[in-house]
Amino acid sequence: MGGLMMAMGYVAAGLGLWWQIALTPLLPAAAWWLGPWVADRERHSRVIVWGCGLALVGGAALTGYAGRVTVLQAGGLDAVWQGCVLLGVLLVVLRGCWCAVRQSWLSRNAVALLSLAALPMAWVLPWMGRLLQGIYITELFGVPLSAVNADAVWMYFAGVKLAGLCIGAALCGLAMAGWARHAYWITGSMAYCVLVIGVFTALMMLAAMVLGLSSANTAAQRTAAQASAGHDLSSFYGISARRVCVSPLEKDTAVQPGPLPTGHPVVAFDVSGDETWLWDPQRAQDSSVLAESTLRVRSDQIVTRAVAAHDRSCPSS
Secondary structure, eight states: OHHHHHHHHHHHTTSOHHHHHHHTTHHHHHHHHHHHHHSOTTTSOHHHHHHHHHHHHHHHHHHHHHHHHHHHHHTSSHHHHHHHHHHHHHHHHHHHHHHHHTTSHHHHTHHHHHHHHHTTHHHHHHHHHHHHHHIIIIIITOOOGGGBOOOHHHHHHHHHHHHHHHHHHHHHHHHHHHHHHHTTHHHHOHHHHHHHHHHHHHHHHHHHHHHHHHHHHHHHHHHHHHHHHTOOOOOBTTBOEEEEEEEESSSSOOEETSOOOOSSOEEEEOBOSSEEEEEOHHHHTTOSOGGGGEEEEEGGGEEEEEOOTTOOOOOOO
Protein backbone atom coordinates (compact mmCIF):
# COMPACT_ATOMS: atom_id res chain seq x y z
CA MET A 1 0.00 0.00 0.00
CA GLY A 2 2.89 2.37 0.75
CA GLY A 3 4.36 1.75 -2.69
CA LEU A 4 0.97 2.32 -4.28
CA MET A 5 0.56 5.66 -2.46
CA MET A 6 4.07 6.65 -3.50
CA ALA A 7 3.24 5.87 -7.11
CA MET A 8 0.03 7.86 -6.77
CA GLY A 9 1.92 10.89 -5.49
CA TYR A 10 4.45 10.52 -8.32
CA VAL A 11 1.67 10.50 -10.92
CA ALA A 12 -0.27 13.33 -9.25
CA ALA A 13 2.75 15.63 -9.44
CA GLY A 14 2.52 15.56 -13.22
CA LEU A 15 -1.23 16.27 -13.38
CA GLY A 16 -3.16 19.50 -13.25
CA LEU A 17 -4.55 21.13 -10.12
CA TRP A 18 -8.12 19.87 -10.57
CA TRP A 19 -6.95 16.30 -11.05
CA GLN A 20 -4.89 16.59 -7.88
CA ILE A 21 -7.94 17.83 -5.95
CA ALA A 22 -10.03 14.96 -7.35
CA LEU A 23 -7.49 12.36 -6.22
CA THR A 24 -7.06 13.83 -2.74
CA PRO A 25 -10.05 11.98 -1.14
CA LEU A 26 -8.30 8.67 -1.86
CA LEU A 27 -5.75 9.47 0.86
CA PRO A 28 -8.14 9.62 3.86
CA ALA A 29 -9.99 6.55 2.55
CA ALA A 30 -6.77 4.57 2.30
CA ALA A 31 -5.72 5.87 5.73
CA TRP A 32 -8.94 4.55 7.28
CA TRP A 33 -8.25 1.09 5.85
CA LEU A 34 -4.49 1.10 6.61
CA GLY A 35 -4.70 2.62 10.10
CA PRO A 36 -5.36 -0.67 11.98
CA TRP A 37 -2.11 -2.03 10.59
CA VAL A 38 -0.25 0.65 12.55
CA ALA A 39 -2.41 1.21 15.66
CA ASP A 40 -4.76 -1.22 17.40
CA ARG A 41 -8.41 -0.10 17.34
CA GLU A 42 -9.10 -1.76 20.67
CA ARG A 43 -6.45 0.30 22.47
CA HIS A 44 -6.76 3.62 20.61
CA SER A 45 -9.59 5.82 19.46
CA ARG A 46 -10.70 5.96 15.84
CA VAL A 47 -9.17 9.39 15.38
CA ILE A 48 -5.72 8.19 16.46
CA VAL A 49 -5.97 5.08 14.27
CA TRP A 50 -7.05 7.14 11.29
CA GLY A 51 -4.31 9.72 11.99
CA CYS A 52 -1.63 7.03 12.05
CA GLY A 53 -2.85 5.66 8.74
CA LEU A 54 -3.01 9.16 7.27
CA ALA A 55 0.56 9.85 8.36
CA LEU A 56 1.71 6.66 6.66
CA VAL A 57 -0.10 7.06 3.35
CA GLY A 58 0.38 10.83 3.32
CA GLY A 59 4.12 10.47 3.86
CA ALA A 60 4.38 7.89 1.09
CA ALA A 61 2.37 10.03 -1.33
CA LEU A 62 4.37 13.13 -0.43
CA THR A 63 7.61 11.23 -1.06
CA GLY A 64 6.44 10.23 -4.53
CA TYR A 65 5.22 13.76 -5.21
CA ALA A 66 8.56 15.26 -4.14
CA GLY A 67 10.43 12.72 -6.23
CA ARG A 68 8.48 13.66 -9.36
CA VAL A 69 9.05 17.36 -8.72
CA THR A 70 12.77 16.69 -8.29
CA VAL A 71 12.87 14.80 -11.58
CA LEU A 72 11.08 17.60 -13.40
CA GLN A 73 13.47 20.22 -12.02
CA ALA A 74 16.65 18.21 -12.47
CA GLY A 75 15.72 17.10 -15.97
CA GLY A 76 16.75 13.47 -15.42
CA LEU A 77 16.48 10.41 -13.22
CA ASP A 78 20.19 9.92 -12.47
CA ALA A 79 20.32 12.09 -9.35
CA VAL A 80 17.06 10.64 -8.04
CA TRP A 81 18.15 7.03 -8.52
CA GLN A 82 21.52 7.71 -6.94
CA GLY A 83 19.82 9.30 -3.96
CA CYS A 84 17.46 6.33 -3.63
CA VAL A 85 20.35 3.86 -3.77
CA LEU A 86 22.32 5.78 -1.14
CA LEU A 87 19.25 6.01 1.07
CA GLY A 88 18.66 2.28 0.75
CA VAL A 89 22.28 1.47 1.59
CA LEU A 90 22.13 3.82 4.58
CA LEU A 91 19.00 2.14 5.92
CA VAL A 92 20.55 -1.31 5.52
CA VAL A 93 23.74 -0.23 7.30
CA LEU A 94 21.85 1.45 10.14
CA ARG A 95 19.66 -1.59 10.63
CA GLY A 96 22.70 -3.88 10.64
CA CYS A 97 24.51 -1.68 13.18
CA TRP A 98 21.45 -1.77 15.41
CA CYS A 99 21.36 -5.57 15.21
CA ALA A 100 25.06 -5.71 16.12
CA VAL A 101 24.88 -3.33 19.06
CA ARG A 102 21.49 -4.23 20.57
CA GLN A 103 21.83 -6.21 23.80
CA SER A 104 25.51 -6.91 23.23
CA TRP A 105 28.87 -6.25 24.84
CA LEU A 106 29.16 -3.12 22.71
CA SER A 107 26.01 -1.56 24.11
CA ARG A 108 26.95 -2.39 27.70
CA ASN A 109 30.36 -0.72 27.33
CA ALA A 110 29.42 2.03 24.88
CA VAL A 111 30.63 4.91 27.06
CA ALA A 112 34.09 3.43 27.62
CA LEU A 113 34.48 2.46 23.95
CA LEU A 114 33.47 5.90 22.68
CA SER A 115 35.87 7.55 25.12
CA LEU A 116 38.75 5.37 23.97
CA ALA A 117 37.89 6.02 20.32
CA ALA A 118 37.72 9.80 20.84
CA LEU A 119 41.11 10.12 22.57
CA PRO A 120 43.33 9.49 19.49
CA MET A 121 41.33 11.93 17.35
CA ALA A 122 43.41 14.85 18.60
CA TRP A 123 46.42 13.32 16.81
CA VAL A 124 44.70 11.39 14.01
CA LEU A 125 42.73 14.31 12.54
CA PRO A 126 45.76 16.65 12.05
CA TRP A 127 47.82 13.79 10.63
CA MET A 128 45.13 12.85 8.13
CA GLY A 129 44.59 16.49 7.21
CA ARG A 130 48.29 17.10 6.56
CA LEU A 131 48.44 13.89 4.55
CA LEU A 132 45.64 15.03 2.26
CA GLN A 133 47.04 18.54 1.90
CA GLY A 134 50.54 17.16 1.34
CA ILE A 135 49.43 14.91 -1.51
CA TYR A 136 47.75 17.87 -3.20
CA ILE A 137 50.46 20.49 -2.90
CA THR A 138 53.68 18.45 -2.49
CA GLU A 139 53.23 15.21 -4.39
CA LEU A 140 51.20 16.68 -7.26
CA PHE A 141 52.46 20.28 -7.57
CA GLY A 142 55.92 19.85 -6.05
CA VAL A 143 55.53 22.64 -3.48
CA PRO A 144 56.63 21.88 0.09
CA LEU A 145 53.71 21.79 2.48
CA SER A 146 55.76 23.66 5.08
CA ALA A 147 55.95 26.66 2.72
CA VAL A 148 52.19 26.92 2.25
CA ASN A 149 50.33 29.55 4.23
CA ALA A 150 47.17 27.63 5.20
CA ASP A 151 44.99 27.99 8.27
CA ALA A 152 45.27 25.08 10.68
CA VAL A 153 41.47 24.83 10.85
CA TRP A 154 41.39 23.56 7.27
CA MET A 155 43.82 20.81 8.24
CA TYR A 156 41.26 19.53 10.75
CA PHE A 157 38.47 19.77 8.16
CA ALA A 158 40.52 17.66 5.74
CA GLY A 159 41.19 15.17 8.53
CA VAL A 160 37.50 14.98 9.38
CA LYS A 161 36.76 14.01 5.78
CA LEU A 162 39.21 11.09 5.78
CA ALA A 163 38.22 10.02 9.28
CA GLY A 164 34.54 10.15 8.35
CA LEU A 165 35.10 7.89 5.34
CA CYS A 166 37.04 5.40 7.46
CA ILE A 167 34.38 5.45 10.17
CA GLY A 168 31.69 4.88 7.54
CA ALA A 169 33.63 1.87 6.21
CA ALA A 170 33.98 0.52 9.76
CA LEU A 171 30.22 0.90 10.26
CA CYS A 172 29.66 -1.15 7.11
CA GLY A 173 31.71 -3.93 8.72
CA LEU A 174 29.73 -3.56 11.92
CA ALA A 175 26.50 -3.76 9.92
CA MET A 176 27.72 -6.94 8.27
CA ALA A 177 28.35 -8.42 11.71
CA GLY A 178 24.89 -7.29 12.79
CA TRP A 179 23.16 -8.98 9.87
CA ALA A 180 25.22 -12.12 10.49
CA ARG A 181 24.08 -12.04 14.10
CA HIS A 182 20.49 -11.40 13.02
CA ALA A 183 20.61 -14.47 10.73
CA TYR A 184 22.31 -16.59 13.45
CA TRP A 185 25.39 -17.17 11.31
CA ILE A 186 27.81 -16.19 14.08
CA THR A 187 26.53 -18.84 16.50
CA GLY A 188 27.24 -21.61 13.99
CA SER A 189 30.72 -20.59 12.78
CA MET A 190 32.10 -17.87 15.03
CA ALA A 191 35.74 -17.97 13.87
CA TYR A 192 34.83 -18.03 10.18
CA CYS A 193 32.46 -15.06 10.49
CA VAL A 194 34.98 -13.02 12.48
CA LEU A 195 37.68 -13.70 9.87
CA VAL A 196 35.47 -12.82 6.91
CA ILE A 197 34.00 -9.70 8.53
CA GLY A 198 37.44 -8.56 9.74
CA VAL A 199 38.97 -8.85 6.26
CA PHE A 200 35.93 -7.17 4.72
CA THR A 201 36.14 -4.26 7.16
CA ALA A 202 39.86 -3.81 6.59
CA LEU A 203 39.39 -3.75 2.81
CA MET A 204 36.50 -1.31 3.13
CA MET A 205 38.55 1.05 5.29
CA LEU A 206 41.48 0.82 2.86
CA ALA A 207 39.15 1.59 -0.05
CA ALA A 208 37.67 4.53 1.87
CA MET A 209 41.16 5.88 2.55
CA VAL A 210 42.12 5.59 -1.11
CA LEU A 211 38.86 7.26 -2.12
CA GLY A 212 39.49 10.16 0.23
CA LEU A 213 43.08 10.64 -0.90
CA SER A 214 42.08 10.48 -4.56
CA SER A 215 40.14 13.70 -4.04
CA ALA A 216 43.50 15.48 -3.86
CA ASN A 217 44.37 14.28 -7.36
CA THR A 218 40.93 15.33 -8.61
CA ALA A 219 41.36 18.78 -7.09
CA ALA A 220 44.86 19.16 -8.59
CA GLN A 221 43.62 18.22 -12.05
CA ARG A 222 40.74 20.69 -11.64
CA THR A 223 43.14 23.47 -10.66
CA ALA A 224 45.35 22.69 -13.66
CA ALA A 225 42.37 22.70 -16.03
CA GLN A 226 41.11 26.00 -14.61
CA ALA A 227 44.53 27.57 -15.01
CA SER A 228 44.85 26.37 -18.60
CA ALA A 229 41.36 27.68 -19.43
CA GLY A 230 41.99 31.06 -17.78
CA HIS A 231 39.35 30.64 -15.07
CA ASP A 232 39.50 31.55 -11.40
CA LEU A 233 41.18 28.84 -9.34
CA SER A 234 39.47 26.81 -6.65
CA SER A 235 41.06 26.35 -3.25
CA PHE A 236 41.64 23.00 -1.57
CA TYR A 237 41.23 22.90 2.20
CA GLY A 238 42.85 26.27 2.82
CA ILE A 239 45.48 25.98 0.07
CA SER A 240 44.62 28.76 -2.34
CA ALA A 241 46.22 29.80 -5.62
CA ARG A 242 45.78 32.63 -8.08
CA ARG A 243 46.72 33.44 -11.66
CA VAL A 244 49.39 36.14 -11.85
CA CYS A 245 51.76 37.78 -14.27
CA VAL A 246 55.40 37.75 -13.21
CA SER A 247 57.91 40.53 -13.88
CA PRO A 248 61.61 40.22 -12.89
CA LEU A 249 63.18 42.96 -10.83
CA GLU A 250 66.71 41.92 -11.74
CA LYS A 251 68.28 41.00 -15.04
CA ASP A 252 69.72 37.74 -13.76
CA THR A 253 66.80 36.19 -11.89
CA ALA A 254 67.50 32.80 -10.38
CA VAL A 255 64.70 30.44 -11.44
CA GLN A 256 64.68 26.68 -10.92
CA PRO A 257 64.02 25.41 -13.52
CA GLY A 258 64.24 28.41 -15.86
CA PRO A 259 63.44 30.42 -17.78
CA LEU A 260 60.98 32.68 -15.98
CA PRO A 261 57.66 32.83 -17.88
CA THR A 262 56.71 36.48 -18.35
CA GLY A 263 54.50 36.40 -21.44
CA HIS A 264 51.55 34.45 -20.03
CA PRO A 265 49.87 34.04 -16.62
CA VAL A 266 51.11 31.40 -14.21
CA VAL A 267 49.74 29.97 -10.98
CA ALA A 268 51.13 31.36 -7.73
CA PHE A 269 50.44 29.60 -4.46
CA ASP A 270 50.00 31.54 -1.24
CA VAL A 271 53.24 30.62 0.47
CA SER A 272 55.24 32.17 3.26
CA GLY A 273 59.01 32.61 3.26
CA ASP A 274 61.71 33.95 0.99
CA GLU A 275 60.73 31.87 -2.05
CA THR A 276 57.76 32.01 -4.39
CA TRP A 277 56.48 28.83 -6.01
CA LEU A 278 54.91 29.10 -9.46
CA TRP A 279 53.22 26.58 -11.73
CA ASP A 280 53.33 27.09 -15.50
CA PRO A 281 50.25 25.72 -17.33
CA GLN A 282 51.97 25.94 -20.73
CA ARG A 283 54.81 23.70 -19.63
CA ALA A 284 52.25 21.23 -18.30
CA GLN A 285 50.95 20.68 -21.84
CA ASP A 286 54.15 18.79 -22.67
CA SER A 287 54.13 16.62 -19.55
CA SER A 288 51.59 14.52 -17.70
CA VAL A 289 53.35 15.14 -14.35
CA LEU A 290 52.16 18.40 -12.81
CA ALA A 291 55.19 18.79 -10.55
CA GLU A 292 57.54 19.04 -13.56
CA SER A 293 55.99 22.42 -14.42
CA THR A 294 56.63 23.97 -10.98
CA LEU A 295 59.18 26.78 -10.67
CA ARG A 296 60.94 28.23 -7.64
CA VAL A 297 62.17 31.82 -7.51
CA ARG A 298 63.25 34.21 -4.78
CA SER A 299 60.48 36.57 -3.74
CA ASP A 300 62.70 39.64 -3.68
CA GLN A 301 63.67 39.18 -7.35
CA ILE A 302 60.19 39.28 -8.89
CA VAL A 303 56.91 41.14 -8.64
CA THR A 304 53.55 39.52 -9.31
CA ARG A 305 50.35 41.10 -10.53
CA ALA A 306 46.95 39.42 -10.43
CA VAL A 307 45.20 38.99 -13.77
CA ALA A 308 41.53 39.01 -14.62
CA ALA A 309 39.67 35.90 -15.64
CA HIS A 310 40.12 34.71 -19.24
CA ASP A 311 43.30 36.76 -19.72
CA ARG A 312 45.76 34.63 -21.68
CA SER A 313 48.71 37.01 -22.02
CA CYS A 314 50.71 39.40 -19.88
CA PRO A 315 51.76 42.91 -20.91
CA SER A 316 55.41 43.29 -21.81
CA SER A 317 57.43 44.99 -19.10
